[in-house]
Amino acid sequence: MTTKAELQDLLRFLTQDAKLHLKDSMSSIKALQTANLTKVEAISKSSVEDLTAIFSSTKSAKSVLSTAKRVIKKRDISETGVDDNVSTASKRRRSEPFEELINPDSLAAEESLLLPTLEISVADLEPIVLFTNRAPLVLAFAVVLLSYTYPHQPLSSRLSLAQAVVSANSRSKAVAIGLESGPSAEAEGWADGQPRIKVMGREIRVLRRWNYERPKATEPGPLQSGQNLAIGQPSESDEQETWTERTVPLWGLDTEKLRDSNKSKGSPGAAPTSSLPIFTAQAARNYLLRSFSRYSEATDASPTKKSSLKDATTAKEHNAALLLRALDILFASWKDTLSRDELDKRAWSWYVAVRPDVETGQKGWGEKGKVELSQILKMRKVAEKSEESAV
Structure with missing residues (x-):
């Protein structure tokens, strides 16, 4: 079973190291868990074929695999022996975009x-x-x-x-x-890929x-x-x-804030993968x-x-x-x-x-x-x- 810390590290690796879009990273979590690939080390020892089946793209699979190997290599040669993928977590805590998403609610x-x-x-x-x-x-x-x-x-x-x-x-x-x-913002595509639910007859984008x-x-x-x-x-x-409606708790996604905070990027496709603001x-x-x-x-x-x-x-x-x-x-x-x-x-x-x-x-x-x-x-x-x- 994937622990909270492993899930946090996995999401950080996929979005910040492997540069995958947040929605793609999140949609791959279940498949990675099934394949027992929830740690960077395990991913680094997998194959392109295995990862292609998860990410549905050979290009993405190769990118994830090479990034995992690079992270592990960097970890191994570190003089302190500290996992670089985790050691800066405390420094990033204030700006961690997934803080509310991945930390357990008490x-x-x-x-x-x-x-x-x-x-x-x-x-x-x-x-x-x-x-x-x-x-x-x-x-x-x-x-x-x-x-x-x-x-x-x-x-x-x-x-x-x-x-x-x-x-x-x-x-x-x-x-x-x-x-x-x-x-x-939604009409312009800033929330594409995120699930929707209907409340009071109005469809809203949500985040799992x-x-x-x-x-x-x-x-x-x-x-x-x-x-x-x-x-x-x-x-x-x-x-x-x-699962969207019955099993997984959700956040309401603030698509207008997402667009406003990324106007300089010019298009939805250029939005940073690490920023999905919620209400x-x-x-x-x-x-x-x-x-x-x-x-x-x-x-x-x-x-x-x-x-x-x-x-x-x-x-x-x-x-x-x-x-x-x-x-x-x-x-x-x-x-x-x-x-x-x-x-x-x-x-x-x-x-x-x-x-x-x-x-x-x-x-x-x-x-x-x-x-x-x-x-x-x-x-x-x-x-x-x-x-x-x-x-």
């Missing part, structure tokens, strides 16, 4: 991302009106939706994927109202988290673990699902928790003592928890009725129905408005009155 890291939850009834939620702009509302919808449509994704992944949806939606809107122009270790302890509740959730009727696509879970969480105020407070003109920053932050986190609770009630009410794909499609129409009303065009960009939790709760499926009172 239980503490996942716990640091936990979202606030509230046990509050429908009756108590209905009078609440929040004040926000559209982007964080999309984020909230996507985070809760993913806990039902992709329940095996850890919370860190769901936050990253949800932020990717927000980014893609915001760019489309910016183009539509004339704030941006030209094709997207090869070395993620699921914590042995799981947190209760769908917003944290999602392990206790299941979608009702399977869709046709469910029968054809791949970080912590940034998405922070954005979610600081974006919701109470409408009554936002419009109250009466003089009041200014709240402390701590009090304001706590209040916004509480408001976010109220919204997440209302959304969870909505999605939970439909989970046994709709298929995964149907729930995903329905989510966008639900968001449109409750999003803040803002001015059209550029004037409405970033403008805030009301989000009535009662409107969210009206869309839930309630089979029996007794169920409604029990929620």
